Amino acid sequence: MLDQTDLKxxxxxxxxxxxxxxxxxxxxxxTGQAVKNRIDRMEKLGVIxxxxxxxxxxxxxxxxxxxxxxxxxxTDHNAFHDFLKANTIVDEAHxxxxxxxxxxxxxxxxxxxxxxxLDRILKYGNYKVNLSITQIK
Numbered sequence: 001m002l003d004q005t006d007l008k009x010x011x012x013x014x015x016x017x018x019x020x021x022x023x024x025x026x027x028x029x030x031t032g033q034a035v036k037n038r039i040d041r042m043e044k045l046g047v048i049x050x051x052x053x054x055x056x057x058x059x060x061x062x063x064x065x066x067x068x069x070x071x072x073x074x075t076d077h078n079a080f081h082d083f084l085k086a087n088t089i090v091d092e093a094h095x096x097x098x099x100x101x102x103x104x105x106x107x108x109x110x111x112x113x114x115x116x117x118l119d120r121i122l123k124y125g126n127y128k129v130n131l132s133i134t135q136i137k
Contacts, residue, residue, distance in 0.1 A: 002047065005030065006038055010047070013039075017051040064108045065132035068118070069100035072125040077101075080124040091118060100128070 002010075008028050010020055021032035021039070028035065042048045072080065084093045084104070092105040108114045114129075122126050 006042060006047075009035060009038055010042070013048070013051075017053070028128070051117060061109050062107045064111060064114055065135070066106050066108070067132070068102075068104040068106060068121070068128045069096075069128045069130075070102040070104065071124050071127065072101045074124075083120070083124065087117070089113065100132070101125070103104055 005028050010023055012024050012027060014051045021035040024030075025032045025035045026089050030038075036074045039048065069078075080102075084090050084102075089106050090104055091107055092103075095101065106114070106117060108117065118127060118129065
């Protein structure tokens, strides 16, 4: 399905999704057109689902990153799923094995906004919060 060249192209696109095909081609020893053909194929296969940008959240005034482990009160999680989908400050939500039922990654402008979210989570279950001090990667 994918070879080493495809994987290298994906790695380059992950670092900069706006990188030109010619520039990618120079690094993987292909023409720009050959790179385009490979990217088109990976899009058709569903390997590449879309393209995005990387934001400097602090420059946008979003200073708090928190990881929240949620312990559900009930086995019916549909309302909680709707709650998560409607909340823009919840960046990622994962159903997990091990400790807790869900692991959420959230970004908020300040502690007060985080507390408001935590208060709303209490409707669905209890939680444990870990605040990010420094992002390594």
